[in-house]
Amino acid sequence: MTDRLEVAITLNVPGFTLDVAWSAGSGVAVLFGPSGAGKTLTLQCLAGLLRPTAGRIVVDGRVFFDSAAGVNLPAQARRIGYVFQGYALFPHLSVAENVGFGLRDRPRAEREARTAEVLGRLGLADLGARLPRELSGGQRQRVALGRALAIDPALLLLDEPLSALDAPLRRTLRDELRALLHDWRTAAVVVTHDFTEAYRLADRIVVYDAGRVVQAAPRSELLWQPASESVARIMGVRNVLHGTVVKATPDRIQLRWRGQLLEAVNSPSRSYLPAADSPIAFFVRPEYVRLIRKDRGAADPAHHMNLMEGTVVGDEDFGTTWSLRIRLDGPGAPAQGAYDVEVEVPHLVYEILEIDRDRRWQFSIHRGSIHVLPA
């Protein structure tokens, strides 16, 4: 599959340097990272609203910007649909006028037909005469999308499309937006700093940090194989831990952590082979730690890999799940302040096992659930 979108740009603004290169195919690419990482600046460069200091931007074979060749297509000529943070609907124009705004060069009948079609597809047919201030947050989002999609854009850009909404609405509209982006089959670039949002919307995720791309990968690869500890931290991965390598082979990595000998699966695609005794970072997702039930007999070390024992020193109720903070037996300071591992269990499990009373637990982690982070 050829890339529809190629970006390689640098941009110097006072106090900040953006220096990024990434590409994306059709589908949805998400630019993910903390606020101030340069995601919105990238969108503005793509749209032609900001001129990069140097580099090249190609969309579907059309060169938008090429500093070496002296090409810089103005925003008006790029045919890019831009959904702004806060939507930037024209407050003095009706919904229909907003959606039809980019169709001015077309004959009136065609313009009206296209506007009606877009309003209909987005479920806004009855709202054409309203003003933006008379709409709900979700309706405004759809109008902004409709205005951008009406021009049949070569590329759709969405800057924090859900940040203007209340929390309960965000979840619903996230899924609605996802369906919509797939339905319209327009290549899209979405900016967000929320990983759940990024994962739900993306085919491919580009991770930004301090003006640079630290990883670009399909979303599932990113979820399970962050390229480094800093990427894992930007993603908000919990239980990022540090141990020492005992032995590394293409299949397995043995490591020592808090006095325990742990075994992890090495990634065959990356064949990461650190030297023995070198430091190594890894992470364990809290929902992948197994508590050993006491009513099923003694734990079997052959079956339960990476078996450990400790005390629940803290727990927090997250509504549908409980987060347990477990401190291991044995000497030395705990890995994460007051505890070593965070474990997440569903409410039902918490109640059946009576964890509120019973604080001593054995637990195991499958070697496939210990994810090594390359240095």
Place this chain on the structure above:
Amino acid sequence: MSPDTTDALLLSLRVAALATALNAGLGIPLAYVLARRRFRGRGLVDLVTTLPLILPPTVTGYYLIVLLGRRGWLGGPLYQLTGWSVAFTWYAAVVAATVMALPLLVRTAKAAFESVDRDLERAAYTLGRSELRTAVEVTLPLARNGILAGLVLAFARALGEFGATLMLAGNIPGRTTTVPLAIYTAVQTGEDPTALLLVGILTALSCVVIVVANQLGARAT
């Protein structure tokens, strides 16, 4: 009313209306450029435009004579070429009123333009509008109330202009004597009823201006 009083009133209205029209033509584009563009000399343009607001009107009037008088930088060559000078004509009153009113409009309109969300203009650019069309279709309508408030203030300022007008246009009854000059003359010559009448008219007009400007300002936010 005496003929002189009527003349002064009509002249004042004509001068103020023309000065306001000139303000709209010059000041609105100037305010847009100052609000939206970064260019060399921007600070200087801002300074020169604002100066008449701060300077004593006679000082501004003096500069206008230096510029437009019969021996002025621009007025001199014009006088030698055509034998005509703007000084001591009613056009001079229009020039003085325009210059004195300009800072009020430019500052109000600039603030109104700056209050328009730049993302709205960016959205218009991505939807194919040029900067000029965007300014006309998006920025101007959204800044409208602030600009109208500025024009109302400019009109009021032009109507009440005294010092710079006296310097450049003089005080020639029936030709350059506007209402404020007529009031001054009436007081000097002891025509108290005339002074009182004109003072009353200007006060009433000023009250109307304040109410209108406030209402426009309130709708702008």
